[in-house]
Amino acid sequence: xxxxxxxxxxxxxxxxxxxxxxxxxxxxxxxxxxxxxxxxxxxxxxxxxxxxxxxxxxxxxxxxxxxxxxxxxxxxxxxxxxxxxxxxxxxxxxxxxxxxxxxxxxxxxxxxxxxxxxxxxxxxxxxxxxxxxxxxxxxxxxxxxxxxxxxxxxxxxxxxxxxxxxxxxxxxxxxxxxxxxxxxxxxxxxxxxxxxxxxxxxxxxxxxxxxxxxxxxxxxxxxxxxxxxxxxxxxxxxxxxxxxxxxxxxxxxxxxxxxxxxxxxxxxxxxxxxxxxxxxxxxxxxxxxxxxxxxxxxxxxxxxxxxxxxxxxxxxxxxxxxxxxxxxxxxxxxxxxxxxxxxxxxxxxxxxxxxxxxxxxxxxxxxxxxxxxxxxxxxxxxxxxxxxxxxxxxxxxxxxxxxxxxxxxxxxxxxxxxxxxxxxxxxxxxxxxxxxxxxxxxxxxxxxxxxxxxxxxxxxxxxxx
Numbered sequence: 456x457x458x459x460x461x462x463x464x465x466x467x468x469x470x471x472x473x474x475x476x477x478x479x480x481x482x483x484x485x486x487x488x489x490x491x492x493x494x495x496x497x498x499x500x501x502x503x504x505x506x507x508x509x510x511x512x513x514x515x516x517x518x519x520x521x522x523x524x525x526x527x528x529x530x531x532x533x534x535x536x537x538x539x540x541x542x543x544x545x546x547x548x549x550x551x552x553x554x555x556x557x558x559x560x561x562x563x564x565x566x567x568x569x570x571x572x573x574x575x576x577x578x579x580x581x582x583x584x585x586x587x588x589x590x591x592x593x594x595x596x597x598x599x600x601x602x603x604x605x606x607x608x609x610x611x612x613x614x615x616x617x618x619x620x621x622x623x624x625x626x627x628x629x630x631x632x633x634x635x636x637x638x639x640x641x642x643x644x645x646x647x648x649x650x651x652x653x654x655x656x657x658x659x660x661x662x663x664x665x666x667x668x669x670x671x672x673x674x675x676x677x678x679x680x681x682x683x684x685x686x687x688x689x690x691x692x693x694x695x696x697x698x699x700x701x702x703x704x705x706x707x708x709x710x711x712x713x714x715x716x717x718x719x720x721x722x723x724x725x726x727x728x729x730x731x732x733x734x735x736x737x738x739x740x741x742x743x744x745x746x747x748x749x750x751x752x753x754x755x756x757x758x759x760x761x762x763x764x765x766x767x768x769x770x771x772x773x774x775x776x777x778x779x780x781x782x783x784x785x786x787x788x789x790x791x792x793x794x795x796x797x798x799x800x801x802x803x804x805x806x807x808x809x810x811x812x813x814x815x816x817x818x819x820x821x822x823x824x825x826x827x828x829x830x831x832x833x834x835x836x837x838x839x840x841x842x843x844x845x846x847x848x849x850x851x852x853x854x855x856x857x858x859x860x861x862x863x864x865x866x867x868x869x870x871x872x873x874x875x876x877x878x879x880x881x882x883x884x885x886x887x888x889x890x891x892x893x894x895x896x897x898x899x900x901x902x903x904x905x906x907x908x909x910x911x912x913x914x915x916x917x918x919x920x
Contacts, residue, residue: 512731513599516857518608519544519615519831520737521824522785523748524842527560529737529849530608534568536854537604542571542594544587544609544618547784550578552769555755556762556786571598578769578781581673587614588622595730604857612830619732619836621695628680636679644672655679661688670778699727733856733864736837738828738872742884743843745821746891752817753894755786759907766790767911770798785823789816794912802913804905806898817890832874838864839872 516533520526530541543549547557551574560570571594576582591607591614598605607618628636643652649670656664656675660682667674681689738744755762766787776782776791793812797804831837838856840849848870856864895901 512729514857515595515605515607515730515732516853517544517615517619517732517734517837518606518737518853519610519612519734519837520842521744521827522610522820523558523744523751523824524610524737524739526608526610526737527558529846530606531560531564531568532846532850533853534604534606536850537606537857538602539604539606540569540571540594540598540601542591542598542605542607543573544591544607544611544614546582546587546611546614546780547787548573548609549576549582550574550781551576553578553765553781553784553787555760555765556784556790558751579772579774579779581780583673583677584613584617585622585625587611588617591618610827612827612834616696616834619728619730619734620699621729623689623692623694625681625689625692626684628684632680632683636676636683639679640672640676656682659683660686661690663688663690668783670783673780702727732836733853734834734837735853736831736834736839736872737842737849738839739842740881741825741828742881742888744824745885745888748820748824749817749890750893752786752813752820753892756813756904757894759903762786762790763794763904763907766794770794785819786816789819794908797908797912802909802911804908806901806905809901809904809908810895813892813895814890838866839874840866840870841872844870 516537516539518526518530518533533539534541541560545557547553548559549572550557553559559573564570565573572587572590575590595605595607607615609615639655640652643649643655652672652675653664653667656679659679661678664675664678667678678689681687681692685691739747769782769787770791774782774791776788776795782788782791789812793808796808840852852866852870
């Protein structure tokens with residue numbers, strides 16, 4: 456798959472292999488328990504590279520990129536080279552049972568290299584950026600204490616921003632306040648009255664609550680907890696990233712962009728942050744990424760144990776689409792909505808219905824990748840890498856950056872990925888882009904999935920309350 460040498464690019468190696476058409480089984484994923492590892496001589500050697508001198512900061516590698524770019528596989532191969540462990544910065548991989556839609560590392564990969572923050576929650580549980588900060592920072596400390604290299608990999612931008620720059624000093628609610636808030640919102644949540652709940656929190660003192668994603672009950676409760684604990688809304692507390700951004704912009708205003716950007720980044724990285732973060736953003740030309748994502752969405756639907764089976768399990772667990780963190784995830788929301796529609800029609804669905812669902816899934820994935828690229832384009836700490844370049848060259852570049860003692864990181868021109876659309880031609884190609892499916896083209900191509908839906912969804916009609 457990934458070790459194809461110079462002829463193999465990162466992104467093209469990450470398409471999901473075809474699955475055999477077997478009936479899905481309920482997943483019984485549990486949090487992996489790892490035996491303690493002895494500190495080998497190679498680990499000691501890697502640990503020696505954490506700091507160039509006494510008192511220097513520990514080094515942490517961060518690999519991000521849009522969905523489907525190949526960052527998980529790159530992190531795995533990098534961990535093998537550097538004797539590292541991987542911390543997942545993916546808001547969906549934390550959930551047990553959501554394996555296909557989150558492109559979760561296989562059990563084999565997770566046995567070969569330890570992964571942290573994967574399979575730690577049931578999908579009914581919410582997970583916040585603040586909790587990720589605590590968990591990821593603890594994992595980082597544990598990895599360094601074990602003489603290994605922390606490699607953070609994922610595409611959830613807010614997770615990574617807080618992980619590196621810190622979280623706001625927001626008061627933690629007492630058990631009494633948490634119970635009070637839960638009681639105030641419980642009936643509204645049970646009845647699905649999101650708008651009324653939002654107005655309650657707005658009147659309590661947080662006008663920005665009306666801008667929360669629909670049915671994000673966790674954040675709504677947290678906002679009310681903060682108001683009751685401090686008398687102020689969440690927006691009153693300064694986010695550490697904002698102060699770093701102001702420093703960077705101040706430095707940028709003092710000279711040319713090319714010269715001051717690297718200087719500002721190095722000053723922030725070396726003086727203010729808790730670790731020496733070495734950050735890369737892995738991507739590819741937008742048109743190539745879109746094609747890859749469309750094919751990956753198809754791959755996730757192959758066989759009877761793909762994302763539809765996982766969406767079926769979520770519905771059987773009593774969850775509804777777009778009702779919490781897990782069910783808002785790209786792919787799962789669309790799959791759950793489609794299966795709910797099928798259940799309402801006693802399992803009857805057509806190839807046209809299925810292809811419409813697939814098209815929505817593909818479009819949502821492309822739009823998500825576009826939003827990720829927009830987000831990280833404004834994150835100046837990242838060095839952009841071209842995912843289509845040979846694996847070995849990309850690994851060499853990152854390893855060189857990790858072992859470098861000068862503090863002057865420069866990505867070779869041949870490996871750089873441009874942040875912006877390169878010109879009119881690429882812009883025209885994006886505007887004219889349309890999906891070309893590989894597996895699901897005709898009615899006959901959809902027959903196996905339609906049969907599976909008829910068999911499994913026919914008797915699962917939910918009667919209205």
